Amino acid sequence: MSKVLIVAEHLNGKLNSSTARCVTCAKAFNAESVAVLVLADAPDAVAAEAAAIAGVDKVLTVANPANTHAIAAVYAPQVVAAAQGYSHVLAPSTTFGKDLAPRIAALLGVAQVSDIADVLGAYTFKRPIYAGNAIVTVEAPADATLVATVRTASFAAAAAGGSATVEALNLTMELPTHTRFVELQQGKSDRPDLQSASRVVSGGRGVGSAENFAVIYKLADKLGAAVGASRAAVDAGYVPSDLQVGQTGKIIAPELYMAIGISGAIQHLTGIKDAGTIVAINKDGEAPIFEIADIGLVGDLFTLVPEIEAALG
């Protein structure tokens, strides 16, 4: 029987929806119990959010000024201490979880399963390799703690409606000071969050410049959509790096994905393969994006995108 500990991801006092997606993953292998661990300076608000997720039995909190920022070297030993008695430690496959989970696994001396995309059993999972060109089934030993990251696009967020108990943990251990947070440069945006938005409009190199990206932002705002981009658009400096979608950027699964001026390289496609409906707009009718798009439209984006905006009324 599996007892699962999920490391909560949070920022600015708010729980990230990636945590509720990990709960769904744990439920998929019929976890006997699910606990969420909140490491923070002042964990109460985040803990209350976690306690309200259906399926969560217990929330553990560790309040410590050292936990103000998610520093993997500081978090990992605390997670290891809190994980005693648990069979599974899960974290989301976001930059937070990717940074932290291997550090936990190494301290425990166990291998890690990265990017669980499907659950076949409590120790058997499917995960993508080679930019999603192959899906492997991996089996982890059942006699060791299972440490894994969960591909958030593959699991819906567990609904609200839970009422878990919250328990403060008192961990007395020396924490490293060799890693110090300086700042987070966060683009201010009122647009929906790329990783959880139900609609995403993405632009690629075809958009041509940072100024031209205004056409993408305008359509996104019309649709109430998040904005994404290809690596080429990020590399060229049209948009910040946190908008990159793909193998080495964000893996997303919106209901509607619009790829505009994006050719459809495999590294990009692996980031959107679970999207509901993919719309592609490209002036090149032979662009590979059309091989996977549900709806394709050939033409110049600078003509077509404003037309779409107008047609939406």
Added chain:
Amino acid sequence: MKILVGYKRVVDYNVRIQVKPDGSGVVTEGVKLSPNPFDDIALEEALRLREKGVATDVVVATIGPADCQAHLRNGLAMGANRAIHVVTTQAVQPLTAARTLLKLIEKEQPDIVILGKQAIDDDCNQTGQMLAALWNRPQATFASKVEINGSAARVTREVDAGLEVIDVDLPAVITTDLRLNEPRFIKLPDIMKAKSKPLETIPLESLAVESGDHLKTTAYAAPAKRSKGVMVKDVAELVALLKTKGLV
């Protein structure tokens, strides 16, 4: 200052990987092999630190089969001072790779270890973090900017929320993201020069590394295909279709 660089050989990113019909693996026979793109970025960063006078010695290391020599010569041609080849016939999993790199750290005593954030074959994104944990040192993952200030490094990290800046005391492990730099091209004379640079060969068995290859891969499958959709002729048709699907 010495920098150790993880330099893994992988299937080139342009190759469209095929799963074998019997599901026993992927076809790697005859496909083009290249340095992991993130490791090229790692090596480039180390070379730039040497060119700035911050580092003096850049060592590239790979854990891989006997025919990885040419791959390491590539790293030497790009500019590394020395190469270390830990020879093994089996592909190693990240925990084993981290434990092996730790042995090299004990031998080499580097001030900075730079790895790629992920190897584009297994897409694990684990080795650097595991190595930092085993070494009990800081990690600065997903780096897009590195500045060395005496005994610390200031690293800008590409995180989901934006760009995070952290300071880490050295020695430390840094893992590279795509925008850290653009690796240089290798020039012909450098290929000739690389032939006489030192390349040390160490059998993996001789390092007494406890294996961390705990995961068993039991099946390989091709990804579910998205079926080809429809082409629409104009915006009116597109918007009408999106409306029928309830998407706008």
